[in-house]
Amino acid sequence: MTNLPVSPWPDVAAELIATATGRRPADTVIKGGVWVNVHSREILPGHDIAITAGRIACVVPDAGYCTGPDTQIIEADGRYMVPGLCDAHMHIESGMLTPAEFARAVIPHGTTSMFTDPHEIANVLGLEGVRMMHDEALMQPVNIFTQMPSCAPSAPGMETTGHEITPEDVAEAMQWPGIIGLGEMMNFPGVSNADPKMLAEIAATQAVGKTVGGHYASPDLGPAFAGYLAGGPADDHEGTCEADAIARVRGGMRAMMRLGSAWYDVESQITAITEKGLDPRNFILCTDDCHSGTLVGDGHMNRVVRHAIACGCDPLVALQMATINTATHFGLEREIGSITPGRRADVILTSDLETLPVETVIARGRIVAENGECLVDCPHYDWPDAARCTVHMARDLTAEDFVVAAPDGANAVQANVIGVVENQAPTKALKFELPVTAGRVQATGEVCQIALVERHRATGGVINAFVSGFGYEGRMAMASTVAHDSHHMIVVGTDDEQMALxxxxxxxxxGGITIWRDGEELALVDLPIAGLMSDAPASEVAAKADRMMQAMRDCGCTLNNAYMQHSLLALVVIPALRISDLGLVDVRSFEFIPVLESVS
Structure with missing residues (x-):
């Protein structure tokens, strides 16, 4: 089935009016459903939806007056007619899929609009990588809006990326047809300190009337937060508690509450609505990061809505936070987010509002999925060799590259250790006493080695440190070129030789993810595009990801979605400790700290 872009409203307004008034038959009528109106927060039985040119012409009790002999009839059979779901903040690359395959995976779950920030590929390929993602996004049968990445590097001076994004890049991208705004402003100290580069990017976005995305990953809600609010970001998804959500909404932001593969931040914040009674129209649901296994096995935004309802949220409020609230935030209330005249005809048919089984998905007026099966083509971009050859290593590494040398004469050392926190993005700053054998610091017990291997410029650089929380046992190692946000290579292991392998x-x-134990590869997820994505079908990538997750468990790791924790260990804008190609970073102060602190 050929994908047709939805026509701009001015081009079809006369046709919509003609259908609504009965002078022109509708192209399609969804007949006999329960209208879920997210504008008025009502459930209205016995309604039809008349669709012309991919847009809604009218919603009426009986559309017989605008039904002709060639009008396609979709029987709702008394089911709920819900607006197509919107993901307000997400990174397609986190699904390990290209935009086409990501779309194919989520369409059956009822997601018809996505607001994506491709800052992962921006760190590897720069503006040209963003353009590739943007172009493939526009080819899809659903709405994929692109936010121009703002921070590559995410924290200047703390890491080295493959490419940098400049204010000039931002200004150029703001003219592209699918760019909806500026991606998450992760350099929150830069905004709070009025960094000219950050302010120039924000100004370039606001000059064209587009939305500035936020990312304030600090628990400090004092003057630094006040400065960030004054700097212009309009939303934030980094809240982890009720106080965070309240502070953001009171400060004029939209609070985005996320449920990704490993981020469980809805339950801890939704009490701002369910218990404190704040206006829910200023809250939005999103995923941020979902890997392919979650998409194939558990769902996408339908999963988030169900979770919000399970946390005590009224189903209609939960649906507002995944539809009209998102559309309004991005200035698209007249385009998407509701089942009302003039909007794109993006509709889900479901038999239950609480469990939200997605039975039929309609996008731009045609059926795109039924009963979990995608029925439309999701075209692929022709990714060039430059996007497929991005892992540049000066040489093969050896076990010696992963040795942490102890000071002369030391029998033990106290080390600064990154502490992984299950189901959350922040880490802990821990201290462990580690033994020394033959002049080498030994990982022991719950502490593993971690290394960051430079992969953009073939410098041969390896930074070594320690991490706690994975629970690995035996001689093993896990390596990944998905390493937010600079996307060098992260290697975590208990054995130097396995780390080199x-x-x-x-x-x-x-590029990709691999797990080794005792000289044998247990799992491989190959990600040839930028070392981040595969253009294989989501089911194939998910199967490889499932084997990867099982291999992590086989090596002793019991964390929920531990892969996501692994991939964030270099994210130098979320406290407390992270690793970069320049050293061990204390994100609380944005300073480098020594791996080894004292000797005994």
């Missing part, structure tokens, strides 16, 4: 494997295959 894992790193060299990714250099050979052009």
């Amino acid at each position: 894992a790193a060299n494997r990714l250099g050979a295959v052009g």
